[in-house]
Amino acid sequence: MQTKGISILKNDNITRKIGIIASLFLLSVVFTCFTSKFLTGANIMNILQQSTINGCVALGMTLVIITGGIDLSVGSMMALSGMVMAMLMTAGVPALPAVLLGVILAVVLGMINGFLISVLKLQPFLVTLGTMSAYRGLTLIISNGLPVRGFSSAYTNFMNSLNGIFPVPVILLLVFTIIIFLVIKYSKYGQYIFAIGGNEEATRLSGINTNYIKIITYALSGFACALSAIIFLGRLAAADPQAGNSYEMNAIAAAAIGGASLAGGKGSIVGTMIGVLILQTLNNGLTLLNVQSFYQTFAIGLIIIIATIIDRYSSK
Amino acid sequence: MEKTDSIVLRMQGISKRFAAIQALDNVHFELKKGEVHALLGENGAGKSTFLNIMSGAYKQDAGTIEIDNEEVEFKNPYAAKQHGIAKVHQELQLIPEMTVAQNIFLGNEPTNQFGAVDFKLMEEKADEMLKKLEADFPSRTITKKLSTAQMQMVEIAKALLFNFNVLALDEPTASLTTREIKQLFRMVQKLKEQGKAIIYISHRLEEIFEICDRATVFRDGKYVDTVNVADITKDDLVRMMVGRDISNEFFNKQTKMTNEVVLEVQNLSNGTNYKDISLQLHKGEILGLSGLVGAGRTELVRAIFGADKFRQGKVFVNGKEKRIRCPKDAIRAGIMLIPEDRKLQGFVGTLTNSANVAMSNLDKYTHIGVINYKKLKEKVSEITDILDVHPKNNDILTGRLSGGNQQKIVVAKALNIEPEILILDEPTRGIDVNAKREIHQLIKNLANSGKSIIVISSELPEILCLSDRVIIMYEGKITGEIQGKEATENDIMKYAMGGN
16 A cells, blocks of 8 residues: 655544544534624634634644643743744834744743753753743843833734735744644654654664754744744734743644644644634634633533544544 | 473464464464473564463453363452462563662562551561572661662562562573572572572573473474473574574674774773773674673773763773773764664654664755755665564554564664774674574674774673674673683673783
8 A cells, every 4th residue: 555655654644634534514503503794704804813812833843742841931932932022113123124023032932941941951841841930030021021012014914914815924823834744744854843742762772863854843943933923013013021821832732633642743734723713713603602711611621521532433 | 200390371273363474373372380381482472462461461263261260250360369360571560769678579569457557567577588589688778778689589578579480581580690590590590499490581591491391492483392491402402493594693793803902992981880991892792791780881882982971981982092081972973873772762662764774864854944854754765674673664653563573673773874983782682583683794894994893791601602702801801801812701700800
């Protein structure tokens, strides 16, 4: 039997993917039946646009989870890089270099996580718990705890230029997803992160520089956060030092719904993106039905647990 | 019939099917009180499934289990335990961070009148049990500090808590030193004298003749025969297991060795496990590295391969000094290691065979950043076909293969990078007669084609049958060197125990 690619865990993956696509479909059908506002072009575009921030973060998170790690500092990295972009722009730096510097900063923040985890062999959970607080603290320090507004209208205009047709954030996320998908599937890097997540020592003894791969992975998570910061600034025309609180939870939830295992070695880009859409569709649909947001939080919790149960008992 | 001849366990007509595979087909087994009974067969013969049914982990599709001539049914492993059936796993199931006493009493902790765990009583009782087994460590020891042999004792002590009548030992000697094996056998003898019945599984046939009274052989899930060990020879047993004659295991010892030095190690030390080691490896040579477990052999080869750092010393490949700081450096210098523990160090269970085999040199199949999977799979299939890996589907996850085939995948990965120097650490541990022979043949062939090889093995017959030259280590130092033709087990043991 010949199949394309060394698709990892492909048997499990196919049933799994069909399962979550079906859930998303089912969810949409239910909302379509109960509210006429759900299945409209504007609302679908709305869901997509609202998914972009979590989408970027969750993609980076998925890579980290595949290696067997976790990145709790994503929300803080997003806030810090976004804050730096906004402050540079209000200080008169043109949008492009300001954004570029913010991106570089986020990549460096991610590399710091990666360095501590791989070279110093510290636990990912504790390292990123620490940097979650440290990076958040830095954001508060440089901003004095206040939001930053009034930066380059050229920037916000650009980010909102295609609203109603095909919003720039959606394009950004789509491009990012496709690139990551291809990288995972066809590059050595893609093979190595699954190998590390499955058995790091065996991978190292196969002559692979596992530290290097892990640092790149955490750096990519930082990059993904910078991307979500770019979208955040465009949508709110402000940088908020409290932005991104508990984003790590949404990202982990999306990855888990998409079939990623926190034990490492397992995860899917398409799965994560569907996970992101499921979470956002649920939010959107329940809002349209005028369900109080408290119930939405509760429903999301249930979805995560159900997905975990299905995952546990379908893979055997 | 004497009392000692009474049947404690009788399993009749046992069958078990997993999806498409008939793992067991109408097999029989009888165990007498006070006997050591070997259960033999190649990997995949159904031994593990049989033990799992006996210990309540699986339910049989057909057949009956009788204990003391009474039919029983095990709903779960706990029920089997209550009926006096104990099993010591191949992979020990102890919690490393706990003390020995805590492990023995896990789930059965004695409590005082307040409901709190009575640690003092627990340790006293545990010490008593350890004493019965002639263990040389107190129950307060943290388990991870014990040797494998000592951990096995803890497992057996744990079983003693249930006052077992039947004890199954699954490959107990796989990672024991000769001395520890002696100790284990003494313990088995004691248990036997106490009237316990022991089921003994091992791939080392010498051991069967040393301690077993009877042997039952399975082949392809079917019952072959039960024999008195005293009445048969090793060849008979092998024939029963394999179903045909296996040609002489001791084939031509001499390989096409030359005097050209390909690898030279000078004064290598890490300060603790090995000190001041110097050795040379010639082109086309098979060098056996012998010694007791803990003599520093594994640490030495790991350092040569760059898996661990060394403090002093130099490594030369083809006369040139190489700085080896990580496995990648070693692979570039043409050195590959097949590590000791295949599950932990050899392969990634969640990857396919193709991915595992190609892992070390994905560069070869990558063009401008894109992996050419077609080319990769073709190349991998070439190698796995030569090694005869089963099943013949490289899209399967390596974690799902049998031990012998997993080892072949690890070997395939090493061959795929075409190393000039191949180091194999315990290459045949826990794999069956047939796969073992194939791997031995492969090592010979590699040497004959001009590759240079270092083999570490705790099995002396393996070292003797493979090596052109044997180096023996004791407590981190080289204590002896013998030409393969002249080597005997006694000579090697003498050096391995520190004598010269």
